[in-house]
Amino acid sequence: MASKQKQRTKGNTRPSSSGRAAELLAREGAGATAGASGFIGFGTMSGDLGYVPAAQSLSLESDQDSSLETDFRMALRKLTKRDVVTKLKAIQEFGALCKEKNAEAVKGTLPHWPRMYSRLATDHDKRVREATQQAFEQLILRVRRSLAPQLRALMGPWLLAQCDTYAPAALSARAAFQSAFPAAKQGEAVAFCKTEILRYLEDNLFKETAASLSDPKSYTPEEQEEKYLRIQTCSVLGLGEFVTVLPEKELSSIQDTLAAILAENKLWKLAKSKSPQLRNAMYSLQGSLMRSAPSIAEAQLARISTTLLGGLDESDPLAVQALWESVLLVVSAFPNCWEHVNVRKAVLPKLWAMLRAGGNGSATVIHPNLLPLLSHVPSDVTGSGVMFYREFFGNIKEGLTCSSARQSASEYSAIVKAYMECVRYAISQSVTGDGAEDSQNVQNYLIQDELMPLIGQSITDDGSHLATTSLFLQTSKLLTHLCKQLDKTPSVSDALKMFWTSLDGICTEEVSLAEGRERPSRSLEKMAVLLAQLQFPEKSLRVKRMQKRSVSFSEDGSPVLLEAAAKSSVVSTRHPELILLVRKLVKESNRLARSSSLSHLKFMVRLLDSFQLVEVFEELLSGNGKEKDNLQISEEGIEETGEQVMGESRTATDEKSNPEEEENLETGEEGDFVNTELQSPDIIDEKDSSKIVWRCFDEVLLPWVQSEEARHHDEDEVLISTEEVLPHVVNIVAAAFGCCDDEERESILDAFCQRTSQPQTLYLLIRKILDSSHSACVRAWLKSAVFGQKLLALTDTLCSQALGGITEGSVSQSWDLINLGLSVEVEEEPTVDSGYAEQILGKFTDTLLRSKVEVEGNEQRVHGCISFICDVATNFFSAVKGCLLISSAEDLLLALFQLGCKEATNFPDSVQQKILSAWTKGAESLIRQTGGFLKEDGFLCKAAAWINASLKQGPHDIHSIELLAKPAVTLMDLIASSLPPCLDPDAPSTEESFLTLLMPSETEWERNLDMPNQWMLSSFFEETLTFTELPDMTPLDPVTVPTGLVYSVFAATLLRPLEMTSSPEVEDKPLLEAEEVAEQNREEFEGCVAMAQLPWRYDVIAPVLKRMLYALQWCKGTMGIDAVTNQIPRQTFSTEMPSYCPEVAMVINATLEGIWKGLSHDDWKRLVYETLEMSLIAGNLWSSSLFYLLSCYARYQGKRRELDLLEMAQGSDRFAVLTLPSIHTLEALLPYLGRDQTIELLEINTAKLVSSEGEMVTHIDGGLGSMSIVAAIVKQDSFDAASQGDIVASCIQQLVKWREEYPDRFLFGCDFRETVVFDDVFINIKMMQLVRLAVERLPTALSDSTWDFILCSIVAWIQTCSQSIDHALPSTLLTAFLCATFDLLTSAVTLLGSPAGHSSLPANLCTEWREFFSDKVFTLMLPLFVTIVEVTDFDSLTVARHHLLQSASDAICQMPPEQLKKHTLPPKSALSEGPGKVPGSPQASSDSAATQNAIHILLERLCPVLLKTDRSVKLASFQLLEKVMDEVAKADEERLKDEASSDKDQREEESSLPPPESLKEILDSASAYMEVIFADVQVGECLTLDPTSAGYHQSLSSVLTYLLVWRLYLRIFKAASAEVRAEYANYLRQIDGVSSLMMNIFRLMPDPPMLSSTKGSTSRNMFSIAPTMKAKGISPTQEEIQHQACTLYYSILEDLPAMVRQWWTSQDKKVAPIVDK
DSSP states (O other): OOOTTOOOOTTOOSOOHHHHHHHHHHHHHHTSOTTOOOBOOOOSSTTOOOOOBOSSOSSOOOSTTTTOOHHHHHHHHHTTOSOHHHHHHHHHHHHHHHHHSOHHHHHTTGGGHHHHHHHHTTOSSHHHHHHHHHHHHHHHHHHGGGGGGGHHHHHHHHHHHHTOSSHHHHHHHHHHHHHHSOHHHHHHHHHHTHHHHHHHHHIIIIIOOHHHHSOTTTSOHHHHHHHHHHHHHHHHHHHHHHHHHSOGGGHHHHHHHHHHHHTOHHHHHGGGOSOHHHHHHHHHHHHHHHHHOHHHHHHTHHHHHHHHHTTTTOOOHHHHHHHHHHHHHHHHHOGGGGGGSOIIIIIHHHHHHHHHTGGGGOHHHHGGGHHHHHHTSOHHHHOSSSHHHHHHHHHHHHHHTSHHHHTOHHHHHHHHHHHHHHHHHHHHHHHTOSOHHHHHHHHHIIIIIIIHHHHHHHHHOTTOOGGGTTHHHHHHHHHHHHHHTTTTOTTHHHHHHHHHHHHHHHHHHHHHHGGGSSSHHHHHHHHHHHHHHHHSOTHHHHHTTSOOEEEEEOTTSOEEEEEOSOHHHHHHTTOHHHHHHHHHHHHHHHHHHTTTOHHHHHHHHHHHHHOOOHHHHHHHHHHTTSOOOOOOOSHHHHHHHHHHHHHHHHHHHHHHOOHHHHHHHHHTOGGGTTTOOOOOTTOOOHHHHHHHHHHIIIIIIHHHHHHHHHGGGGGGGSSSOHHHHHHHHHHHHHHHGGGSOHHHHHHHHHHHHHHOOOHHHHHHHHHHHHTSTTHHHHHHHHTSHHHHHHHHHHHHHHHHHHHHTOOOSOOHHHHHHHHHHHSOSSSSSOSSOHHHHHHHHHHHHHHHHHHTSOOTTOHHHHHHHHHHHHHHHHHHHHHSTTGGGSHHHHHHHHHHHHHHHTGGGGSOHHHHHHHHHHHHHHHHHHHHHHTTOOOTTSHHHHHHHHHHHHHHHOOOOHHHHHHHHHHHHHHHHHHHHHSOOOSOTTSOOHHHHHHHHHSOOHHHHHHHOOOOSTHHHHHHHTTSSOOSOOOOOOOOOSSSOOHHHHHHHHHHHHHSSSOOEEOHHHHTSOHHHHHHHGGGOHHHHHHHHOOEEOSSOHHHHHHHHHHHHHHHHHHHHHHTOOTTOOOOOOSOOSBOOOTTHHHHHHHHHHHHHHHHTTOOHHHHHHHHHHHHHHHHHHOTHHHHHHHHHHHHHHHHHOGGGOOOHHHHTTOGGGGSSOOHHHHHHHHHHGGGSOHHHHHHHHHHHHHHHHTOOGGGGGSTTTHHHHHHHHHHHHHSTTOOHHHHHHHHHHHHHHHHHHHHHOGGGSOOSOOTTSOOOHHHHHHHHHHHHHHHHHHHHOGGGSOHHHHHHHHHHHHHHHHHHHHHHHHHTTOHHHHHHHHHHHHHHHHHHHHHTOHHHHTTSOTTHHHHIIIIIHHHHHHHHHHHHHHHHHHOOTTSBOHHHHHHHHHHHHHHTTOOHHHHHTOOOOOSSOOSSOTTSOTTOSOOOHHHHHHHHHHHHHHHHHGGGGGSSOHHHHHHHHHHHHTTHHHHHHHHHHHHHHHHHHOTTTSOTTOOOOOOHHHHHHHHHHHHHHHHHTTTOOTTSOOOOOTTSTTHHHHHHHHHHHHHHHHHHHHHHHHSOHHHHHHHHHHHHHTTHHHHHHHHHTTTSOSSOBOOOOTTSOOOBTTSSOOOOOOSSOOOOHHHHHHHHHHHHHHHHHHOHHHHHHHHHTSOTTHHHHHHO
């Protein structure tokens, strides 16, 4: 056969053999019968023909494939593939086809399905098997009864699949089986195929091998063996399932076949298999046989008995469940099974081994079966003595010690429960046995040697876990069971007597010896639990403290609710011996507790709490020496009394017992003993019992409490503190309540309240009784005058002590008692009487008001007092209904509110939280009770008035405003959440009314919005507003917030937190995206912009919104930010400004951004109109507010909702006469006006400009005003130079005319030190702005004469700046003149220096500029720039100076290199060398001397500028120096040539050449700073600076300086010749410069190095684009630093490749991969 890799012959166009065969098949079959089909090939599965019919057949063999559709054909063929993924996809495809295709098409697959199913159902991959069953179910659902012909072939694998070891596959197979056959028909279906099933299972069990079931070529031996074991396991399980499902009447027909299978030795060997799953299957099979075919099982009983009883040592969790189920079946169904095994040799040793191992980790499964197994063990196995039981129970107890049992609580409990069940069974058998002596021995052994030692160990052994199991409960059940058998079996009394005698000895000994143990309380506690569970097992233990009630009927027939029978009768009738034992233990414990044994005291408390009996409490009197008890507690006494009591009780039991009661008694339920009317001989009548309890309280318990209180201050002298003893004594007092009537209880409480000194003692007693069944009596007593007076006196004492600084002991529980008095238990009113409650609250209010003036040194005490008051108030407000109707309660609420507003910061955080919780609970309760009614003398109105008064007091900072605003916000939230929504949309809600109360009035707003005018500088320099004068700047407090801002921040904080309902789909989508989506659907867009709904009506918040807008623009103007800018920077600004401005702006801006989302279109129109009117009246900041508002409207409402702003302003006639407010308004409106409206305004103002003459030139309604409007129009992005350029050009031409007519108005070449008219300065500034805009927007519309005027004007204005620089710098107005001049110069040079603009400009214009004007201008400009930088104090930049630096830097960057090299700057200091030499240069040619000297001076003057913190001057200095760096390289080259010619012999071979000294100094200082910055930054990590840190700007500036200096150095390197470059390289090696630079760069470059992208643009790589070097209008950012670092890295790779490569090869394994990346 040819190789598959062999290339086909070139030019051979014949298809391959398989392709030709396919063509032939199709061609030959074309003429055949349309429905014919035939063989297409074999599949790839070994041993499977893989028959799949072809589309067309060469022969007409049968019609069975004619109905198989193509899709099914392909799916079935894929099912024969070996690949698991392919088969899974094919099976899923087959299932989907079964759903999609019609029923007839699905039926066509049935002839081919059995062979496929039999293979896939036993596939190696479990996913394939599961998917096969799921697909089979889909097939069944479509074909239904049509499956019948294939059923015999399918049933064997199908039954096997239902027993698959992979549970999901088995479940799917069962689901398919249930879908095919209803439950009643399943047996018949199995019977129909019984012969085929048995044959299939028999083949799997006895004929198949691992090799025959799997393809040895495809699967490893391990995989083959795994499948073989699985098939065997499933076959055994399937055989059991077959026997179970098969109808009983069909068993006879297959009995011989089944018997033959069971007779195979090979089958029974599987029970010894190493596979636990296979063993489990064998155990299950035997169980199925015994359940469903007992006759067949009986025939194999010998093998079954041997297998099951001989496998009791099975340890695998997978098999033990089935094993023990089958074991119990065989011993119960076939009692003679024991005859087939040697019990002593084959069964018991394995059982003992399993018990000793604690069930091998399966005790929860195995041990519950021990009792049934024990009950079926033959008597000849157990024998007559105790030997069997000794072995049995001994092995179980040994199992308790194994690690698997001790580490699992469930395992341990299962073993203990099984042990006790078996003990109970064995004792029952012993007391009913025939042999009296043997039975007595067994009984004695079980109780004395098994049960009691285990109980003793559970009590005394601290390491034992027996007490946490059901041991005590099972013991109680054992006693109950024995008591029931007393009449039938008299010998039971001996067992009970033996038990109680042993228990008495254990308990008595433990009580006497417990104090000597390491943990005595632990053993005594377990003993108390035992005694309690003996009396109240299971449910009785959990409900014993609950008050039991029953219904009786009075004489008149009405139902009466009665308490259950007295606990004395309930307790004493269960086990009288138990009561005697408890009395004995209480007496002994009382004696030891009085001897300072805390553990015995706790033990006695638990006993008294569990056994609330007069007889038990009487022991306290006897222990106190007041009563003599004639009761004998000896063993003999217990026995005699027990016999007497038991005798009487049994008689009563016989009379009243019934089967239902016996069942309850056995299970230990609640009704065990309630119906029993037994009486102990020692029961004391009610009269005597009351006396005894009162005597016990008066003579024992109360003095005991008083003595503990008295020794409270002398705790150092005793072993046990009062805090440890007192609660337990109080618990004894509470337990005594169970033996008293209500009158006695009230007397006890009165006496206890009046005769105890510590409040916490009374609190403990009340709290304990309230948690008991006697709470009703206590609640009635709490309303008494005794308790009320106690609370009132206690409140007065505590508050006085706190304010007076007196500290007397702990007061926390004293406050707990007060809190208890003001709390609610059942009814919604205070626990204490309301009169006393009002007096207590009044004392609280007085204390809070006095606490504002704290006594020095007493803060902690006062804080503690306030904390306790808050706890009490919180509980009172939240629990007591109608609490705020008490007048003193509302006063307390207001005092808490005021304390939480202003004085909150004076308290610790915990106290602040408590104050907040207290007044919010009270306010919420008040709002709900009053319905939010705002009465003048109510809390809400008082709170609002107090907040307003606090706002006016001042001075305030942001923190103090927030302290007032946050409680107000909380109140508003409480109103909103506590009241239902207002149904009338036009009526103000309570929330809105309260908001109005909080806000300042109109008069207060107007008076306080007149704030300092520092904001004007920003608007003036940024050309957003026009001014005709600059008034003196009013002083601005840098710390104290102006009152107008205080109101605005307060209002912003109030309005922001309220929740707005919004659409999540739109909320997450930016508005611009929503607008684009809705371009084609206006209604959809309107839904997008209506994102939220405000919780207040517009009329309520409109006045506040306008003032907040105004305050926001004031902050922005003061900070120097353009009014339209929406992003408020958080970092420290480089210019001087108040510290509070950024934070105020952020607070207001965040609130406004939230409100904008909720305004409707009508609300927007109203707000814009109102703001427009304010702008037309006042201008200034109102115009800036209008500008910002319109920008927000455009963002949130979109262009499709444009407003007719001129119509709102009553048309263009409103602006016929220009005033400063109207000009400001137009400057704000212009970006949002239509094209026609803009042209109209342009024409009107151009006409007014052209017609202005004389004084009107500088008048606001003349030249100045109209020029401002024209400039504002030209500045707009919508300005069309093509259509409107001629109009603006006429304005520039008018300036030329004015120059001829009014030359004095133009400040050309003048000196500002002379008298200057300010109107002329304003008009010149405006003219320069207009000319600059004309140069930028419409240069081609200007004529030659106009250009001559412009260029000459630039030179003249620069001359004015040069002559007046010293006088101009201190003046804000003249600084603006300098800025306008420099900006005009920048625009002109940018245009004239760009090659693209030369062709469109007048001829020779650029040449004229370059030859006649440029030299003059920059000769003056460079000294101007240097002077401005050197006289500027960069540590305190003003807004004016900041703008001047940016304008000057932007202008000087345009200076040509030729002129820069010929500058006339004077040296900063006298040169050390002659004028013809550069320092360090011994000889220099006369031609280059001047140039080198100029370069030296330039370095001297400009290098220090690189260290300035201002970005603009730093970049300007860099760009100037970069233009002359090639001259530095030339100078070094000439110097090296001179040195080489003069001193060839003296020159060093490895000489080096450093950079110029000025540059070197800066590089050294910047490098040192970088070491500090990068101290904690690893290579590969990008440096991240915190914008909020104080040194943020300094760090940015230093890093930028470092990078720029290196760029200059590399520029020198690049311009130098090869010889000079070698000298530079030597120097870099000496200082290790490249290494430090590279390490720093890799700490600066980001990963990935991508620029942040704006909306609509793609991100760009930092290496593909040069960083912007524009000096003006750009703030320093970390991204710029990263971009500069990437640019520098790129330059290094270009200029120093060899040194970089050398550096890289020297790096370690950590750095090198980072560089590679």
